[in-house]
Amino acid sequence: MSEFFSNRTLGIVTKHQKEALIGPLFQEAFGWEYALLEVDTDQLGTFTGEIEREADPLTTARKKVALVSDDAHDMVIVSEGSFGPHPAVGFIAADDELLLLYDCKSKEEFIVRHITAETNFNGQEVSNAEELHNFLERAKFPEHAVIIRESRAGKVVEKGIHSLEKVKSLSNLFFEKKSSVYIETDMRAMHNPMRQKAIIETCKKLIEKLRSACPECHHPGYDVSEVISGLPCMNCFYPTRSTLSYLYHCKKCDYTEEKKYPHGKSHEDPMYCDHCNP
Numbered sequence: 001m002s003e004f005f006s007n008r009t010l011g012i013v014t015k016h017q018k019e020a021l022i023g024p025l026f027q028e029a030f031g032w033e034y035a036l037l038e039v040d041t042d043q044l045g046t047f048t049g050e051i052e053r054e055a056d057p058l059t060t061a062r063k064k065v066a067l068v069s070d071d072a073h074d075m076v077i078v079s080e081g082s083f084g085p086h087p088a089v090g091f092i093a094a095d096d097e098l099l100l101l102y103d104c105k106s107k108e109e110f111i112v113r114h115i116t117a118e119t120n121f122n123g124q125e126v127s128n129a130e131e132l133h134n135f136l137e138r139a140k141f142p143e144h145a146v147i148i149r150e151s152r153a154g155k156v157v158e159k160g161i162h163s164l165e166k167v168k169s170l171s172n173l174f175f176e177k178k179s180s181v182y183i184e185t186d187m188r189a190m191h192n193p194m195r196q197k198a199i200i201e202t203c204k205k206l207i208e209k210l211r212s213a214c215p216e217c218h219h220p221g222y223d224v225s226e227v228i229s230g231l232p233c234m235n236c237f238y239p240t241r242s243t244l245s246y247l248y249h250c251k252k253c254d255y256t257e258e259k260k261y262p263h264g265k266s267h268e269d270p271m272y273c274d275h276c277n278p
């Protein structure tokens, strides 16, 4: 393994106990010692919306890195999750995880994204015990915590709730007072096993990326920098919108390489050809 990996320490920036998920994976992969970097990341936005996250996930991750002073650490890692409609399949919810590893020595960033539909992300206005029960079942409660709000955009009454008794008593107060209450899934890592699984998958992706070395200078993080479309149609040989090749690029030495037919096929089915099947 390259010199890059030896004798490194990893500082994990989190407020939600993510060091227990992230640290051991990198320790096992590269032998890195790790430590929790406790920073109040909530000042950059929270899931529960008390402070609205202003920037996009990558900008937010970079701001978190900037919160820890450069000279005190070696490697710094930040995990950032976003939840909403799936970017490819709009009608289902997705967990979009981003992991940013920053090398304080070389000032180099290693970034991976992992999008999964395996999430319980949800929120609903409920007005009776049955609706509440159905929501909790879908939310995979009580292993996954929930948040109760006065209304959809209203104040958080309580978050990180794992107790059925508590959900019931808080909801009943609202059913009596104003007929309904807003309940949503708590997406903070320590309250959400599905999210924990997604973070672990993202870490594995980053480890794989770091292990991928440039064929020219052996620097880690050699990865696809661009996807080129234009796979020719099997019938008319016109270029289709399907992937023809991946461009690989080394940020260190600028070595670039085009790898054709990444999906193992040299022609596309005419079914996906705008010319043959408009």
Ligand SMILES: [Zn+2]
Residues within 6 Å of the ligand: 214, 215, 216, 217, 218, 219, 250, 251, 252, 253, 254, 255
């Ligand atoms: Zn290189």
Ligand SMILES: [Zn+2]
Residues within 6 Å of the ligand: 233, 234, 235, 236, 237, 238, 270, 273, 274, 275, 276, 277
């Ligand atoms: Zn065609």
